[in-house]
Amino acid sequence: MEPNVGAAFRAGKLGHFRDAAAYARYRKAYDRAMAALPAPTVTLDVPTGFGSVRVYRFGPADGVPLLLLPGHTAAAPMWEANLAGLAKSRPVYAVDLIGMPGLSVQTRRLTSAEDQAAWLASLLDGLPEPSLDVLGLSIGGWSALNLAVHQPAGIRSLILLEPGATFGGITWKVVIVSLGSVLPMPKAVRRRLMSWISGGADASEDDPVAALIASGMRDFTTSLPQPAYPTDDQIAGIDRPTLVIIGGRSIIHDPGKAAARARRLLRHGTVELWPEASHAINGEFPERIETTVNDFLAKHESG
Template sequence: MPKLVLQLLVIVLLSACTSSKKVKFDDYIFKTKSEKQSYIKSYDKSLEILNVPYMEEDIKTSYGIAHVIIAGPKNGKDLVLLHGMDASSTMWYPNIKALAKNYRVFAIDNLMEPSKSTLTSKPLSVEEIVIWYNEIFNHYKLKNFDIIGASRGGWLATLLTVQKNSEIDKLVLLSPAQTFKNVDQKRKASAALFLKFFPNKKKLKKTLDAFAYYPDKISPVYKNQFYLANKYSKSNISFLQMLPFTDDELKKIKNPVLVLIGDHDVINSEDSLLRADEFLSNGKTETIKNAGHFLSMDQSKEVNEAILDFLK
């Protein structure tokens, strides 16, 4: 990581960790109540572009309220969606209609990021994250289900898959962050850090230009929600928990796995796919042309088809 970016990261994290201001349990993610309300309003606007019948449910867990978007036939095979960092479950708007045609989809908002889930405890450890997701899976009685994770969601999906007694069947990873290797193009990827720490529309554009091959294809409604997620939420250190999985951990995964990355991805490269091919005994890898890290938006039709073909 460039020295300037690393120094900036350390300064912001230290200031966040040493603040003497007393924080309420329901205020770990958002800075103020009014800013949270503005973000939720933008989230609801994004729900309008899902283009599929859905329902929202809030589930009480040991660490807070889990918000889940559910779509698809009740008799379809269960499919869990885990979104990317600060993206929330509405990021699946280009994909959920295709996925929900035959699958019962459960899109879960991450508890420690801006979303409709609400953290009511201290930030979670890796072990507590696993417990939290399993509480949701148990609530819905999910057995032998498939899971798709994008970016940080891919790391989380992999973490859940390597656990003992995991009920996950097939695993789809869309440019999973910090899963097979560290960030590939650190300088370009640092645009997201600057957006988080000093949010403005110029930095939003720079971030989208770096992470998407076709940034203009992203819905303006969703762009606004993503911007407010960065503008109104607090910096947190949860991404520092994300270390690439060891060779032995990857070898434990016997599940069928599909790994997709974009050919212009700033997070992963061909090296990620080579490592996946080497250590996943039942893995399949593919590079999506004319796609960046946001490949599910850049090439939604091709990505949807690749996923559905693999899951069948």
């Protein structure tokens, strides 16, 4: 499916690249970042009622797959630090979110949390396996939990890394960072915002993933509803094993309060607060995430 390019998509509130030059810049950054990943065994474009979803499969042929949902303004290549480790013993799917920068193509406006769950549920229906483990980072974590709230069929377990707008309310700091994806601003300012949310890490565009995210912020226009903050009853109603990992240096929520709410409400939850981690937890601690995730999945596979 051809990408959405140009202002004609604005009226329908569909995610789109600002113009042809913007798409060319983004595609160059995307291909560069993809080149740093292990070679996918399969590349799919899965149709849903809200558009076509770009999906890459990695790892062995057999086993229950792990589905990776990326963070805000990111895409499948953001998992560069994690893919090799997570795909050692199981198949892994990495996707580009509908309505966000990437190679998924939105064709219908998303207006609610139910719509967000519907396209993701349709994606799961379009994959060959009857059930998957779902891992999401940041807004991908919210998307995973939102799916479990509204359409849990097909989910075997949830893994939420630094999930935004999920267990803790969004902070004013996140509002400032989000302006980088909707307002024109100098590259140096955008780079400082990216470094801030990443716990002070170097956000130089010399790094392929940082360059991809920066291009997404600059060259793509999103038009998505604000994430619906889940109620206590919705979280308590989740009946899937759930692993939550929260960074103690995160700026997207109050880490202690978010961890406490998750522990209080999740009936089948394992909640870890990593004091030294920021919101960029997947790139800071890839080996620890690999071990923790694999141990969690092995426990529930055997149980």
